[in-house]
Amino acid sequence: MVYANTKWGKYRYLKTGARWKPYLPQTQWASRTAVSSMLKRWGAVYLKPNNGTGGYGIMKITRTGNGRYTLKSGYATRTFHSFGSLYSAVSRHTARRGYLVQKAIPLLHYKKRPFDLRIMVQRNRQRGWDVTGMVGRLARPKKIVTNYHNGGTPMPVEKLISPHIQGKRRTGFIQELKTLGSGVSEFLSAKYPHFPAFGVDVAIDAKLKPWILEVNTKPDKSIFNALKNKTMYRRILSYARMQKRS
């Protein structure tokens, strides 16, 4: 089986691994029926370009109690009174390029702003996979994406999760995230063998369950340079230099 280097390709491949399935939010091509049935099932969904990056082109739909729908993108919010009118607005975007629909994960908040995580995983000298960095991304108020290039603020993971989980449990939780990141990267590298690094985007819900939003094959290093503490950034650069040499 050939899997394209797109969000859909990587999702399809990850789903073949029984170990990763529980971490994958349901995702489909954004057909009218898929958007309709996933909204019924989950109440809120994300729509994203199959080939997008940087959080661009992303929309969020929420079904409100009174049979209405809100559509958010950028800072804008629009309300629709029927699924038909909502879908015709959405399809003006989705018709032009391939779009996916994904169950929305209600992200944990820090000071009233949602956040998610990026785990940087790089190949080591022994051709294994090491987690070389982990950073939290705090959304700008009123934004539906946390991306650095979309106004998100990089923050230490410990700080963001400290109101939700403390002490030994926190250390254990971070370890669990690292194991998830390196495991997923190792698995992906079997079908995507030419990439020296993966960036795993993880959402955490209110039950502290991690969800894999997507895996990037050319993860941005600069987000780690935005942290005051440069330890991770230096490690990431040194892995990249080592890979160039070998």
Ligand SMILES: Nc1ncnc2c1ncn2[C@@H]1O[C@H](COP(=O)(O)OP(=O)(O)OP(=O)(O)O)[C@@H](O)[C@H]1O
């Ligand atoms: N299913 C979801 N539930 C909750 N939030 C989501 C979901 N999908 C995406 N988001 C939010 O939108 C952001 C961007 O999504 P995603 O990483 O899939 O898109 P992208 O444009 O490929 O970004 P990049 O390539 O820069 O990582 C996520 O970091 C997250 O904040």
Ligand SMILES: [Mg+2]
């Ligand atoms: Mg992403």
